[in-house]
Amino acid sequence: MAGNSYPEFIEFEKECQNAxxxxxxxAWDQETKMPPGGAMERANQMATMAKWYHDYYTSDRMRVYLEELRRPDVFDALGPEEQTNVRETGWQYDREVAIPGSLVKEIAKHTSMSLETWKDARAKDDFSLFAPSLEKMIDLKVQVAEHIGYEDNIYDALIDEYEPGTRTKDVEVVFADLRERLVPIVKKILDSDVHPNEGILAQPWPLEKQKEFGIMVVTDIGYDWSRGRLDEAAHPFTSGAIDDVRITTRYNENDIRPALFANIHEAGHAMYQQGLDPEHYATPMGDAIGLGFHESQSRMWENLVGRSMPFWRHYYPKLQATFPGQVGNVSIEDFYAAANLVKPSLIRVEADEVTYNMHILIRFEVELAMMNGKVGVDEIPALWNEKYKSYLGIDVPSDADGCMQDIHWSMGIQGYFPTYTFGNLISVQLWNTMIKDIPDVWEQIEAGRFEPLLGWLNEKVHRPGRMYRTPDMLEHLTGEPMNADHWIGYIKEKFGPIYGVQL
Amino acid sequence: MAGNSYPEFIEFEKECQNAxxxxxxxAWDQETKMPPGGAMERANQMATMAKWYHDYYTSDRMRVYLEELRRPDVFDALGPEEQTNVRETGWQYDREVAIPGSLVKEIAKHTSMSLETWKDARAKDDFSLFAPSLEKMIDLKVQVAEHIGYEDNIYDALIDEYEPGTRTKDVEVVFADLRERLVPIVKKILDSDVHPNEGILAQPWPLEKQKEFGIMVVTDIGYDWSRGRLDEAAHPFTSGAIDDVRITTRYNENDIRPALFANIHEAGHAMYQQGLDPEHYATPMGDAIGLGFHESQSRMWENLVGRSMPFWRHYYPKLQATFPGQVGNVSIEDFYAAANLVKPSLIRVEADEVTYNMHILIRFEVELAMMNGKVGVDEIPALWNEKYKSYLGIDVPSDADGCMQDIHWSMGIQGYFPTYTFGNLISVQLWNTMIKDIPDVWEQIEAGRFEPLLGWLNEKVHRPGRMYRTPDMLEHLTGEPMNADHWIGYIKEKFGPIYGVQL
Known part of the structure; x- marks a missing residue:
């Protein structure tokens, strides 16, 4: 590799990522520590940071590096990790330069306005107030997609931002299959005579004890506090990479679920970020592969591990000791059933493990129609409500809790929603591969030993960074493309017994 | 002003300041929140931010703006606030471009090394380990000064960074006068028969109550929490401007002074930053004038207000109610004397109000000799110790607690020390002007009303930003250049009665 500009290129790339x-x-500070008065100028600071990053990343310097390093004779002589860094940086560069600065600026400006409009329209439960703003956003995102280019579907150019290498037509097949198999499962569960007692979880729990318990679990499963911290935030998130990865949570005095499951969820994201290869800090080789894989980590820890019977066989005695008044006389079976309650709801972020994907399928279908001009903006509420009725049996009483419930469209991040379901599907697909390598993983978990699982994820999923793209990574790890089989199988196997039905 | 590039210039200037x-x-995060593992990469992030700032600030774009706006015909047509922004930005620009990039880089590199060497040498109490590193730093700072240029004294180019417009020869006159008058004052105080009981302050105080009390005082004097927050830090500091100004403190379970006086000190800095003109956010007109004026604000609140009898006539009953076990039976006179104890010490940061300036005078004299090649590096410890003996009557038992006690020289911020004494002198000089406008200020303070004082400072000191430079600002506000008269008069008037001597 002597004689090429790779070393300078990668230093420059790191410089950009440092910013x-x-x-x-x-951003973390804004959500956790910033005094209220700081909001306006913080927005300006963030805008400057974004602008400078864009200036550097799309500079002539980067262009010249990439022109050289992507020349086949030079590229082929690079090692696989170097090739990954060139490929992924080039991909990002191409996206950044494809969109004209004037369009970037217009989107940024419209997004601020659109967010305010959405908040207002939602508060007033009046979709017609939001519609013009959404229409303009769709138009802007169409322009973005046209600049970036795509093969089959305009949506490809959007989803590619969050899950590089993913094609809409593949997603459509998997999601259609998922929907077809999930609808009857939900119906059977709802028709069953078993009704777990949600009141077990939704009762007063002393906050300090909740915090203690949450921190204990997160520590046990392997979150590294020397490279992280926990704070409270209105909307929990994880932030940072490798050596400084912070999690946030929101406690609820009347519901222990946020402390139990949101903490584990964020720790799952965080352990991915902490598990990236420090040797490749601030380069694609030291970065997460995409949002779907990220969500697979958070959901694996939250759902597959954190809502499993073996997990609770380990922790339930501790929970009872910590909260004798709340669960001292509740059986582990009743607690487990409550923690896995299936209850179709209007609101995505409150959804249970089984129905969650239905919320995403609906959004994906609406979004796809929206971006392909197959549904007029004014028709979105009706389409939304029809799908909620048909897939989840739910009447949507208001657009505020219907098609305006999520912030995403007002932010212009069309293409993001599917990655939540990718996360669910990938989590089980990975699990079923992992268990071949660690056949006694459930015994380990029941004994409170999480290092084998985390070690496997570190090695197989985290350390490779972006060496593969999501579809290839899945093939590489599991021998299969993304599909619904594993997740559907898992749901049947887990929820059949809980609800006493054959799924 | 139509037709010139001022509007674009000021937008660009703001962009740089946002970064x-x-x-x-x-930096705040690093001192208060960052997990230990984040240190190394944070250094890289900070280096990138500094580099990008330098790149933008010294870019052709800035050069072209300044070339136009500093042309006399264009400059003269600007309003006074615009002229200030052009003048001060130009001054900063000239400094930034004067120093070759290679020298900046060499200093940055040497500073990291020098800091480690200093820590090590200090821990081992071995100046000879630090000497080569200091020698190199002096050489580098000489180069910096030569690039920047100066009129009379090489030290001018260094002090100018922290107190623009200040000349060494003026400082020398004021400091010599100060020393001459202060040495006998210290001697008389130490020879007096009065010995305040330090034990009143240095005893166990419950931490939570300390925090409560400190927060109450800071709130009362006018620190705006909607634009700030308080955290703990090993070395207390204030950070931010106008809409997000954060203070830090360090509590000591066995000494209430940090909670009482460090909190007020930092709030004094913070109220300056919060008092800057929001209309001029991120421009010189919305920036503090210099370090001396900054320190005048912190010290005015800490010493002139916070260690005054009227202040304690207001707060002492509250202190007694909060800490009945500690001061329930202590008279206000004894408490006041203890809070104003004069006790020469080796360590600058532990010095009392009277002897503090002596520590600075010594540093200034040594620094001046050092930068002018009038003392060899190896002779610094002897020179230091000789001055401590002669000015403060103290034997210096070790270089660790002698000339290696402060971090400054290892960081290459020669020229910074004098601004601490500027702060003391300016604080009283301003006070004696203020009191003509608010003759009943002491009655106000005794009644717990601080708005008149803060309002005066806001209007006279904070809002003008950098309209004037320090020497002109002092003339403008007080009608006099910086001098020791006011401070010496204040010390005599305050400490004579406490120590029962005629000073």
């Missing part, structure tokens, strides 16, 4: 990490700290 | 504010948040 991104700095912006990440500012 | 500086962002870096400020990172």
């Amino acid at each position: 991104q990490f700095a912006a990440g700290i500012l | 500086q504010f962002a870096a400020g948040i990172l």
Whole structure:
């Protein structure tokens, strides 16, 4: 590799990512520490950081590096890790330069406005107030997609931002299959005579004890506090990479679920970030592969591990000792059933493990129609409500709790929603591969030993960074493309017994 | 002003300052929130931020703006606030471009090394380990000064960074006068028969109550929590401007002074930053004038207000109610004397109000000799010790607690020390002007009303930003250049009665 500009290129790439990490700290600060008065100028600071990053990343310097390093004779002589860094940086560069600065600026400006409009329209439960703003956002995102280019479907160009290498037509097949198999499962569960007692979880729990318990679990499963911290935030999130990965949570005095499951969820994200290869800090080789894989980690720890019977066989005695008044006289079976309650709801973020994907399928279908001009903006509420009725049997009483419940469309991040379901599907697909390597993983978990699982994820999923793209990574790890089989199988096997039905 | 590039210039200037504010948040985070593992990469992030700032600030774009706006015909047509922004930005620009990039880089590199060497040498109490590193730093700072240029004394170019417009020869006159008058005052105080009981302050105080009390005082004097927050830090500091100004403190379970006086000190800095003109956010007109004026604000609140009898006539009953076991039976006179104890010490940061300036005078004299090649590096410890003996009557038992006690020289911020004494002198000089406008200020303070004082400072000192430079600002506000008369008069008037001597 002597004689090429790779060493300079990668130093420059790291410099750009350092600025991104700095912006990440500012964003974390904004959600957790910033005094209220700081909001307006913080927005300006963030805008400057974003602008400078864009200036550097799309500079002539980067262009010249990439032109050289992507020349086949040069590229082929690079090692696989170097090739990954060139490929992924080039991909990001191409996206950044494809969109004209004037369009970037217009989107940024419209997004601020659109967010306010959405908040207002939602508060007033009046979709017609939001519609013009959404229409303009769709138009802008169409322009973005046209600049970036796509093969089959305009949606490809959008989803590619969050899950590089993913094609809409593949997603459509998997999601259609998932929907077809999930609808009857939900119906059977709801028709069953078993009704877990949600009141076990939704009762007063002393906050300090909740915190203690949550921190104990997160520590046990392997979150590294020397490279992290826990704070409270209105909307929990994880922030940072490798050596400084912070989690946030929101406690609820009347519901222990946030402390139990949101903590584990964020720790799952965080252990991915902490598990990236420090040798490749601030380069694609030291970065997460995409949002779907990220969500697979959070959901694996939250759902497959954290809502499993072996997990609770380990922790339930501790929970009872910590909260004798709340669960001292509740059987582990009743607690487990409550923790896995299936209850179709209007609101995505409150959904249980089984129905969650239905919320995403609906959004994906609406979004796809929206971006392909197959549904007029004014028709979105009706389409939304029809799908909630048909897939989940739910009447949507208001657009505020219907198609305006999520912030995503007002932010212009069309293409993001599917990655939540990718996370669910990938989590089980990975699990079924992992268990071949660690056949006694459930015994380990029941004994409170999480290192074998985390070690496997570190080695197989985290350390490779972005060496593969999501579809290839899945093939590489599991021998199969993303599909619904594993997740559906898992749901049947887990929820059949809980609800006493054959799924 | 139509037709010139001022509007674009000032937008660009703000953009650069936004990045500086962002870096400020990172620095705050590093001292208060960052997990230990994050240190190394944070250093890289900060380095990138500094580099990018330098790149933008010294870019052709800035050069072209300044070339136009500093042309006399264009400059003269600007309003006074615009002229200030052009003048001060130009001054900063000239400094930044004067120093070759290679020298900046060499200093940055040497500073990291020098800091480690200093820590090590100090821990081992072996100046000879630090000497080569200090020698190199002096050489580098000489180069910096030569690039920047100066009129009379090489030290001018260094002090100018912290107190723009200040000349060494003026400082020498004021400091010599101060020393001459202060040495006999210290001697008389030490020879007096009065010995305040330090034990009143240095005893166990419950931490939670300390925090409560400190927060109450800081709130009362006018620190705006909607634009700030309080955290703990090993070395207390204030960070941010106008809409997000954070203070830090360090509590000591066995000494209430940090909670009482360090909190007020930092709030004094913070109220300056919060009092800057929001209309001029991120420009010189919305920035503090210099370190001396900054220190005048912190010390005015800490010493002139916070260690005064009227202040304690207001707060002492509250202190007694909060800490009945500690001061329930202590008279206000004894408490006041203890809070104003004069006790020469080896360590600058532990010095009392009277002897503090002596520590600075010594540093200034040594620094001046050092930068002018009038003392060899190896002779510094002897020179230091000789001055401590002669000015404060103290034997210096070790270089660790002698000339290696402060971090400054290892960081290459020669020229910074004098600003601490500027702060003391300016604080009283301002006070004696203020009291003509608010003759009943002491009655106000005794009644717990601090708005008149803060309002005066806001209007006279904070809002003008950098309209004037320090020497002109002092003339403008007080009608006099910086001098020791006011401070010496204040010390005599305050400490004579406490120590029962005629000073």
